[in-house]
Amino acid sequence: MSWHKEFLSENSKKPTISTMSDLFKLIEEVYEVKKGTLFKEAKSELQILKEQFLNERKDLTLTLQAIPEISVSELGWTDVQTKGDKKVSGPEREQLGQFLKQIEGDDLAAKVASLALFYENGPSEDYDRLPVGQKISKVLSYLVFFKALTKVVSNFNAASAGFNFEAFLAVLLDGQQVPANTGTIADFTTGDQIPISLKLYNEKSVVVGGSFNDLVGDLVEPQFSGFDGMRYVVCMKSFTSSETGEKQGAGLDIEGDIKFFQFDFTLDNIADIIATSMDKSKPCIQLPTAFVRSKGREDVSAKLPGASMPSAQDLEDRFIEFFKQIVAERLEGVAELSDGQVDRFLNDLEWSKRDSIFTLKQMGEKTMVVRGLSTIKGGTRNPEVKAIMASLIEDGVFEVESRGAANKLINNFAAVVGAATVQVNNLFKAAKVKDERTRVLKQPNFYASLEDSVAFYNSLKGNPELQKQALKNSRGMLETYQFDVNRKQVLEISQELGVIKIGARVVQEMLNKMTQDLNEAIFDIFTNVKVVQENTYAFMAGGLQDDEKAKASIKASNAIAYKTEELRDTE
Numbered sequence: 001m002s003w004h005k006e007f008l009s010e011n012s013k014k015p016t017i018s019t020m021s022d023l024f025k026l027i028e029e030v031y032e033v034k035k036g037t038l039f040k041e042a043k044s045e046l047q048i049l050k051e052q053f054l055n056e057r058k059d060l061t062l063t064l065q066a067i068p069e070i071s072v073s074e075l076g077w078t079d080v081q082t083k084g085d086k087k088v089s090g091p092e093r094e095q096l097g098q099f100l101k102q103i104e105g106d107d108l109a110a111k112v113a114s115l116a117l118f119y120e121n122g123p124s125e126d127y128d129r130l131p132v133g134q135k136i137s138k139v140l141s142y143l144v145f146f147k148a149l150t151k152v153v154s155n156f157n158a159a160s161a162g163f164n165f166e167a168f169l170a171v172l173l174d175g176q177q178v179p180a181n182t183g184t185i186a187d188f189t190t191g192d193q194i195p196i197s198l199k200l201y202n203e204k205s206v207v208v209g210g211s212f213n214d215l216v217g218d219l220v221e222p223q224f225s226g227f228d229g230m231r232y233v234v235c236m237k238s239f240t241s242s243e244t245g246e247k248q249g250a251g252l253d254i255e256g257d258i259k260f261f262q263f264d265f266t267l268d269n270i271a272d273i274i275a276t277s278m279d280k281s282k283p284c285i286q287l288p289t290a291f292v293r294s295k296g297r298e299d300v301s302a303k304l305p306g307a308s309m310p311s312a313q314d315l316e317d318r319f320i321e322f323f324k325q326i327v328a329e330r331l332e333g334v335a336e337l338s339d340g341q342v343d344r345f346l347n348d349l350e351w352s353k354r355d356s357i358f359t360l361k362q363m364g365e366k367t368m369v370v371r372g373l374s375t376i377k378g379g380t381r382n383p384e385v386k387a388i389m390a391s392l393i394e395d396g397v398f399e400v401e402s403r404g405a406a407n408k409l410i411n412n413f414a415a416v417v418g419a420a421t422v423q424v425n426n427l428f429k430a431a432k433v434k435d436e437r438t439r440v441l442k443q444p445n446f447y448a449s450l451e452d453s454v455a456f457y458n459s460l461k462g463n464p465e466l467q468k469q470a471l472k473n474s475r476g477m478l479e480t481y482q483f484d485v486n487r488k489q490v491l492e493i494s495q496e497l498g499v500i501k502i503g504a505r506v507v508q509e510m511l512n513k514m515t516q517d518l519n520e521a522i523f524d525i526f527t528n529v530k531v532v533q534e535n536t537y538a539f540m541a542g543g544l545q546d547d548e549k550a551k552a553s554i555k556a557s558n559a560i561a562y563k564t565e566e567l568r569d570t571e
Contacts, residue, residue: 067143067511070096093171096148100172102141107190108173108233112260112498118142119501122513143510145172150502153200153237154254160395162200163347165235169198180347183313184223185214185230193226196233203236203259209484210353212274212284212476213311219267220468229266234490235259239502255503261494267467271457273493274476274483275450280368281483284476287453289445291473295456296466301473305436311480315371315424316352322420330412337398344397345413348388351421355482357384370480372428380415389413447475531556 071092105111152164166187170177174191178184186195195218199208218230239256265273274285288300324342331337351371358374360367376382389410392398400406440446448456453474460466471477485493535553539546 067140067147067507070099070144070148093167096144096168096171097174099141099144101174102138103145103172108169108260109262109495109497111172112500115142115145115500116498119146119506119510122510143507146500146502146507146510149258149500150254150504150507153258153502154239160348160391162198165200166198169196169233182223183214184218185210185313186218186224189224190226193224194231195222195224195227196231198233198235200235200237200258203238204487206234206236206487206490207278207484208232208234208486208490209278209281209482211312212281212474212481212483214313215265215270215483216471216474216477217311219265219270220471227264229264231262231264234261234263234494236261236487237502255505257499257501259499260497261490262497263490263494267464267471268461270471271454273485275454276492277489278484278486281476281481281485282450283447284474284481284483285453285457286447286450286475287456287470288473288478289448291470292448292452292456296460296469299469299473301478304440304478310372310428312352312371312482315428318427319351319420319424320346322423323416326419326423327413327416330416334412335409341398345389345392348392349385349417351417354384357382357417369482372425372480375425376418376421379418380411382414382418385414385417386410441478 103111104114149168152168153161166177170188173188175189175196177188178186178195184195185197187198189195197210199206201207215230219228222228236259237256238259239254263273271285275282277284290298291300323346327337327342355369357376358369358371359377361370361373376385389398390406393400393406393409398409400409447453457467457470460470475481476483532553535549535556539549539553542549544550
């Protein structure tokens with residue numbers, strides 16, 4: 001019987017409290033029944049902070065600053081060192097990879113589709129079934145992708161943006177960039193060793209091409225185990241200023257999209273693609289008449305006098321050697337340059353690919369750029385070469401003390417490009433396609449017609465060895481041609497993978513959609529981390545005298561503590 005029934009009126013035989021033991025017993029019973037109303041439970045420091053933070057959160061505006069900031073330094077992303085038998089990524093690449101591995105899809109096509117769907121509809125259907133921690137991880141991965149991609153394509157000149165884009169997609173596909181001058185036109189490989197040649201262009205200026213010799217080399221002697229052909233990924237960018245609607249070349253305020261297209265060069269389709277390419281590159285696939293008549297039994301290339309011109313890539317290798325030697329001699333004691341700075345300039349220069357900096361040469365009936373024969377337009381004063389160097393100075397790759405010093409460095413580098421090109425031409429005079437070899441190649445009917453060449457080549461399907469022999473005997477190989485495929489032709493032969501939106505407004509839109517789902521938990525943390533950083537720096541810079549900055553930093557630190565604890569408790 002409870003105390004109130006035992007000692008109150010409901011019990012007609014209520015006992016008398018006669019001892020201290022009876023009194024203590026009564027007190028204990030009363031306490032157990034009424035303790036919830038007698039005493040208020042003390043609030044913990046965390047509970048007090050929570051109430052304070054929730055009251056103030058209503059004024060919080062989430063911006064791009066709430067999304068983790070990833071460095072877009074290509075040096076970080078490509079910093080892969082070998083330790084023993086394992087390759088170890090640099091810290092920036094590792095950080096980016098941790099986010100991007102959450103992007104759904106087994107290949108580029110699937111990942112692009114997943115990213116486009118996320119922008120339109122948010123996370124996939126299984127999102128709601130995930131624990132809150134996994135929800136945060138997945139959403140942040142997509143938001144980091146869109147933010148970092150916007151920075152990559154908007155904050156750099158065209159050459160640098162392309163190089164950074166290669167690194168970015170390599171991380172997305174768990175692959176690696178391919179070092180320059182390694183005998184392949186591949187820019188990076190996927191995690192399953194598929195070689196990809198990546199092209200990033202403004203939508204209206206798409207021309208996909210390169211050295212036909214190098215393309216043939218990739219098909220005849222493939223270097224990568226995942227695919228015997230060469231995959232081209234063509235990305236067409238189109239963006240405008242979100243404020244003015246005008247075309248904008250830099251800055252996070254851009255707004256637009258990148259369209260992704262993909263096609264493969266294989267032994268079976270190369271003839272058909274080249275035959276429908278730009279007029280100047282169609283002759284690449286022409287075959288010697290004798291080779292066609294003999295059904296591939298006569299190796300014409302082996303019987304030609306002299307040697308063919310080395311490929312553009314081979315010539316670039318020698319150009320790089322000469323360039324580094326000359327620049328070291330000319331700038332000794334004038335400027336301190338690192339190997340990384342010089343390599344960055346050479347990468348942006350793209351000597352083996354950038355036809356626009358060279359003079360044209362008459363080759364039979366055609367006028368074209370022929371490396372080993374063509375010189376640099378304007379010699380030491382080429383404006384395009386100077387512009388490349390100026391952009392690198394502007395991007396901070398080269399540090400200069402004054403405008404005069406910048407101009408001197410620009411002029412020196414332009415002069416060295418011209419001088420190194422002359423040395424390449426002098427070195428390979430003996431190998432130039434001329435004299436007896438040229439006479440033979442220019443004989444009437446030496447080559448079969450384009451139509452007959454393509455028909456014969458296509459008849460070789462199923463016989464890869466004869467296909468490879470035919471490519472070695474093709475005109476593009478014998479005379480060292482370039483090939484080019486324009487926008488219209490790219491669209492005809494490509495698979496469209498999808499469209500990805502870019503720009504600060506686009507990212508903010510997605511951020512706003514996700515705020516409610518995540519209850520602002522993770523974004524509150526990142527926002528307050530930035531507040532701590534800014535106010536702590538300001539406090540120290542002010543000689544530790546600005547009490548308001550100190551209080552703001554402490555307040556934000558407490559908010560981080562609460563949100564982190566809250567998030568931990570949900571798991």
